[in-house]
Amino acid sequence: MWSNHIKYHWHMRTHQLVLHWIEDQLSGGQVAVGGRLPAERSLAEQLGVSRTSVREAIRILEAMGVVRAGVGSGPDAGTVVISDPTAALGSALRLHVATQHLPVADIVETRVLLESWAAARAKPGAPELDLAATLLDDMDSDHGVDDFLALDVRFHLAVADAAGNAVVSAMMGSLREAIQGYAEKLTANLPDWDATAARLRTEHREILAAIMNDDGGRAAKLVAAHIEGYYKEAGLGREHH
Numbered sequence: 001m002w003s004n005h006i007k008y009h010w011h012m013r014t015h016q017l018v019l020h021w022i023e024d025q026l027s028g029g030q031v032a033v034g035g036r037l038p039a040e041r042s043l044a045e046q047l048g049v050s051r052t053s054v055r056e057a058i059r060i061l062e063a064m065g066v067v068r069a070g071v072g073s074g075p076d077a078g079t080v081v082i083s084d085p086t087a088a089l090g091s092a093l094r095l096h097v098a099t100q101h102l103p104v105a106d107i108v109e110t111r112v113l114l115e116s117w118a119a120a121r122a123k124p125g126a127p128e129l130d131l132a133a134t135l136l137d138d139m140d141s142d143h144g145v146d147d148f149l150a151l152d153v154r155f156h157l158a159v160a161d162a163a164g165n166a167v168v169s170a171m172m173g174s175l176r177e178a179i180q181g182y183a184e185k186l187t188a189n190l191p192d193w194d195a196t197a198a199r200l201r202t203e204h205r206e207i208l209a210a211i212m213n214d215d216g217g218r219a220a221k222l223v224a225a226h227i228e229g230y231y232k233e234a235g236l237g238r239e240h241h
């Protein structure tokens with residue numbers, strides 16, 4: 001049965017292959033959370049990939065929190081499965097983000113959904129807004145595009161955190177790399193980066209000001225327009241429905 005999976009998923013990268021293998025083993029009961037994966041060589045043979053690929057896959061799955069890589073030798077050595085990947089929303093999101101299989105339009109819609117909700121509920125006294133203000137000051141000084149966009153994402157995460165919903169914060173955190181990744185890619189489509197950066201700075205200030213004035217409705221509208229505006233400016237708005 002597993003060989004069919006391999007054929008079906010022939011185009012997958014090795015970490016996806018290993019992840020699906022783990023999911024298969026968990027659902028079939030051959031491996032439980034807390035159990036160990038076969039040795040690198042054995043897993044490589046079973047999956048028909050190189051040991052180097054397996055090692056790299058384990059590294060990614062470790063970063064996702066699915067496994068803990070083994071150290072040393074003896075009965076306690078070996079890579080341990082520490083969470084069921086199918087049960088972890090965060091892991092699933094991070095997987096898709098890692099493989100860049102999330103359509104940009106869907107990320108934009110999800111950002112609008114989460115961030116306009118968060119902006120509407122962020123309270124003026126929330127300590128995360130102090131961080132948000134500091135980040136905006138930092139963005140006023142000269143930065144390369146990538147540094148600017150990294151600060152931009154941190155500002156949005158701080159505003160989301162200010163709403164005080166741990167699940168929304170976790171979801172935004174999971175999307176962090178996807179948000180920064182597509183923003184960086186889209187800069188190639190922008191006619192004038194300096195003009196865009198100036199506009200983004202102004203819009204951030206307006207969003208923060210609306211929250212500080214306890215005008216959640218305005219903050220929500222501004223943040224939605226801010227997110228969608230960047231996407232449209234990069235020429236991708238038309239396919240958005």
Ligand SMILES: [Zn+2]
Nearest residue numbers: 152156200226
């Ligand atoms: Zn922004």
